[in-house]
Amino acid sequence: EVQLVESGGGLVQPGGSLRLSCAASGFTFSNYWMTWVRQAPGKGLEWVANIMPDGSAKYYVDSVKGRFTISRDNARNSLYLQMNSLSAEDTAVYYCANKDVWGQGTLVTVSS
Amino acid sequence: QAVVTQEPSLTVSPGGTVTLTCGSSTGAVTSGHYPYWFQQKPGQAPRTLIYLTSNKHSWTPARFSGSLLGGKAALTLSGAQPEDEAEYYCLLSYSGVGEVFGTGTKVTVL
Numbered sequence: 371e372v373q374l375v376e377s378g379g380g381l382v383q384p385g386g387s388l389r390l391s392c393a394a395s396g397f398t399f400s401n402y403w404m405t406w407v408r409q410a411p412g413k414g415l416e417w418v419a420n421i422m423p424d425g426s427a428k429y430y431v432d433s434v435k436g437r438f439t440i441s442r443d444n445a446r447n448s449l450y451l452q453m454n455s456l457s458a459e460d461t462a463v464y465y466c467a468n469k470d471v472w473g474q475g476t477l478v479t480v481s482s
Numbered sequence: 483q484a485v486v487t488q489e490p491s492l493t494v495s496p497g498g499t500v501t502l503t504c505g506s507s508t509g510a511v512t513s514g515h516y517p518y519w520f521q522q523k524p525g526q527a528p529r530t531l532i533y534l535t536s537n538k539h540s541w542t543p544a545r546f547s548g549s550l551l552g553g554k555a556a557l558t559l560s561g562a563q564p565e566d567e568a569e570y571y572c573l574l575s576y577s578g579v580g581e582v583f584g585t586g587t588k589v590t591v592l
Binding site: 405407414415416417419420429430431432465467469470471472473474475 | 483518520522527528529530533539569571573579580581582583584585586
């Protein structure tokens with residue numbers, strides 16, 4: 371069964387950092403582009419970042435450039451999102467996806 | 483970054499047909515934008531319906547189809563069912579820049 375499981379979400383203070391993880395199983399992880407998508411409460415989907423299968427190219431939405439870093443470990447079938455300088459506008463459910471299959475998401479709340 | 487626009491809401495009768503569209507602020511949508519379509523129901527993660535303009539997954543109901551129509555990507559639902567009531571999002575790829583989701587269309591089956 372193809373599965374993506376996110377973890378690492380939680381409550382963090384403005385200006386703080388958080389690292390999200392996504393564990394993949396059931397498919398050849400190293401063959402796929404991987405993507406982080408977020409959804410603020412009551413809002414639409416927002417593409418955040420993606421990374422090439424070998425990790426050599428990464429793209430980000432303008433609002434997170436310089437603050438977020440996407441990475442992957444193909445040996446561990448894992449995707450990561452390092453989030454720094456967080457603000458209330460980053461509060462959302464964060465999903466990882468290979469665009470065919472999605473995880474269930476992990477909630478990040480930025481609040482004092 | 484580009485803005486991708488969808489109809490905010492559409493209503494379709496049970497058994498009826500409705501077409502959702504996905505336009506780009508940069509110009510015509512082509513197969514080179516690798517259009518995807520996703521369905522999301524309240525409280526659930528999105529589910530991929532259509533990939534690369536018109537391809538269906540094994541779990542995609544046959545009543546959904548994807549195409550390019552009048553410079554936009556399109557998702558057509560033929561023979562709408564009550565369970566098709568959901569939010570639908572398109573996703574377009576912009577070479578060397580990244581990807582952008584559409585604004586979403588809420589489909590009501592009534």
